[in-house]
Amino acid sequence: VTTTSDDKIQRRLDPIKVVESALVIAESEGLAAITIRRLAQDHGVTPMALYRHFRDKEELLDAVVEQLLSEVVLPEPTDRPWHEQMRAVLAAVLDVFRPHPNTAGLTLTRILLSDPGLALAERTLGLLVDGAGFPKEEAAEIASQSICSLITLVATEPGAGLYADTEAREDAVRRKRAMLMSVSPRRYPHVVAAADALSSCADRDGYFDFGIDLVVAGMRGVSPA
Amino acid sequence: VTTTSDDKIQRRLDPIKVVESALVIAESEGLAAITIRRLAQDHGVTPMALYRHFRDKEELLDAVVEQLLSEVVLPEPTDRPWHEQMRAVLAAVLDVFRPHPNTAGLTLTRILLSDPGLALAERTLGLLVDGAGFPKEEAAEIASQSICSLITLVATEPGAGLYADTEAREDAVRRKRAMLMSVSPRRYPHVVAAADALSSCADRDGYFDFGIDLVVAGMRGVSPA
DNA sequence: ACCTGAACACCGTTCAAGT
DNA sequence: ACCTGAACACCGTTCAAGT
Numbered sequence: 001v002t003t004t005s006d007d008k009i010q011r012r013l014d015p016i017k018v019v020e021s022a023l024v025i026a027e028s029e030g031l032a033a034i035t036i037r038r039l040a041q042d043h044g045v046t047p048m049a050l051y052r053h054f055r056d057k058e059e060l061l062d063a064v065v066e067q068l069l070s071e072v073v074l075p076e077p078t079d080r081p082w083h084e085q086m087r088a089v090l091a092a093v094l095d096v097f098r099p100h101p102n103t104a105g106l107t108l109t110r111i112l113l114s115d116p117g118l119a120l121a122e123r124t125l126g127l128l129v130d131g132a133g134f135p136k137e138e139a140a141e142i143a144s145q146s147i148c149s150l151i152t153l154v155a156t157e158p159g160a161g162l163y164a165d166t167e168a169r170e171d172a173v174r175r176k177r178a179m180l181m182s183v184s185p186r187r188y189p190h191v192v193a194a195a196d197a198l199s200s201c202a203d204r205d206g207y208f209d210f211g212i213d214l215v216v217a218g219m220r221g222v223s224p225a
Numbered sequence: 226v227t228t229t230s231d232d233k234i235q236r237r238l239d240p241i242k243v244v245e246s247a248l249v250i251a252e253s254e255g256l257a258a259i260t261i262r263r264l265a266q267d268h269g270v271t272p273m274a275l276y277r278h279f280r281d282k283e284e285l286l287d288a289v290v291e292q293l294l295s296e297v298v299l300p301e302p303t304d305r306p307w308h309e310q311m312r313a314v315l316a317a318v319l320d321v322f323r324p325h326p327n328t329a330g331l332t333l334t335r336i337l338l339s340d341p342g343l344a345l346a347e348r349t350l351g352l353l354v355d356g357a358g359f360p361k362e363e364a365a366e367i368a369s370q371s372i373c374s375l376i377t378l379v380a381t382e383p384g385a386g387l388y389a390d391t392e393a394r395e396d397a398v399r400r401k402r403a404m405l406m407s408v409s410p411r412r413y414p415h416v417v418a419a420a421d422a423l424s425s426c427a428d429r430d431g432y433f434d435f436g437i438d439l440v441v442a443g444m445r446g447v448s449p450a
Numbered sequence: 451a452c453c454t455g456a457a458c459a460c461c462g463t464t465c466a467a468g469t
Numbered sequence: 470a471c472c473t474g475a476a477c478a479c480c481g482t483t484c485a486a487g488t
Contacts (some may be wrong), residue, residue: 048472056463136422156373189347217442219439272482
């Protein structure tokens with residue numbers, strides 16, 4: 001008995017909706033909350049029903065990453081310098097990943113498994129090889145290391161992660177800062193001095209902009225030009 | 226009945242040995258194989274015995290990371306340029322992490338939780354602030370992003386990860402390369418061209434050296450000097 | 451202080467069966 | 470083709486009890 005209404009109980013399971021709710025769950029309750037059984041329940045179905053659409057949990061997580069990467073809107077190629085275009089590509093990636101600090105890490109080992117990931121890799125490699133003149137081996141390493149850098153930037157943003165509410169997050173940040181301030185200033189003077197920056201993030205946009213600066217500066221620094 | 230021999234069955238549980246075997250298990254069977262119950266069994270003890278030494282699994286993993294970081298031998302400070310010393314520090318980190326691709330990722334969110342991690346952060350910040358002249362906020366971000374970059378370099382090394390034997394690993398690398406070669410060369414020409422570099426690692430030492438080059442080049446590129 | 455035993459509330463996954 | 474039911478072999482963790 002199929003229904004066209006949006007009842008919670010459906011005869012037909014939509015794998016795309018499963019993936020979408022996995023994304024929502026991960027950001028609101030953490031990566032560990034992505035569970036075959038939980039997803040099945042939310043979609044009014046038996047856990048085993050999911051196995052008709054995903055070979056196993058690994059494949060479901062692959063699909064989550066693909067969904068995320070598919071939201072990246074690559075900027076159109078221009079005739080501006082390669083490093084300016086690279087900056088725009090990396091910014092486009094950050095735009096998508098920033099709202100998903102919990103799921104971002106899944107991407108580290110799954111970029112090349114999906115079409116949108118290949119498109120991102122292709123574009124990055126193109127700028128590095130045709131634009132900057134890197135040999136393809138170096139371009140491959142630079143491309144993956146750079147994307148991974150941005151991902152960890154999102155995943156390790158001070159004050160990111162999972163908290164019940166804003167107050168809980170501010171509390172955790174305060175605790176972390178207090179911990180860093182309470183460390184021996186004789187042994188760790190710079191850590192104490194930088195306790196603020198290490199525990200929170202005064203300017204979030206600035207944090208990510210500087211992250212891109214650092215990555216692009218690295219590319220230019222080792223470029224053959 | 227305590228025994229001084231190295232029987233598997235001991236009355237007294239050594240938390241350090243538990244952490245050490247967790248490290249061994251993770252590298253031989255994957256991160257998911259680190260299990261309270263498994264560790265308890267290996268040490269001839271009830272699962273609940275571990276809770277006398279670790280508040281929960283999270284704290285055990287913190288200890289695993291601390292154990293790993295404690296093996297880092299920071300090079301003595303010299304009067305050479307800051308970027309050369311930085312290179313030496315990062316190389317020292319890589320020396321320790323390279324044999325532990327499966328556990329490396331645990332470090333991403335745990336560096337500042339342990340003493341050896343603080344020592345590493347202190348040293349890195351010192352070179353960036355006193356050596357390169359960065360303001361402490363920028364130094365903090367550069368330091369964490371750089372360490373994270375190295376960690377993901379280890380964790381995502383092509384051909385790294387978990388395989389039954391050398392043959393299984395070579396098989397996986399071949400499959401991955403075949404997958405990348407079989408992609409549309411019209412849509413993804415650079416990916417196809419770089420399939421080799423993206424799926425395996427011709428020169429592992431060169432791979433890691435270049436990774437350090439890239440990170441240090443980024444630091445120098447954004448440095449105020 | 452340190453460990454045990456039993457139990458609770460979960461997991462992913464296989465297999466056979468239903469429609 | 471797609472979903473269900475029951476079962477298997479696991480998890481982390483709490484609580485009360487032992488020595």
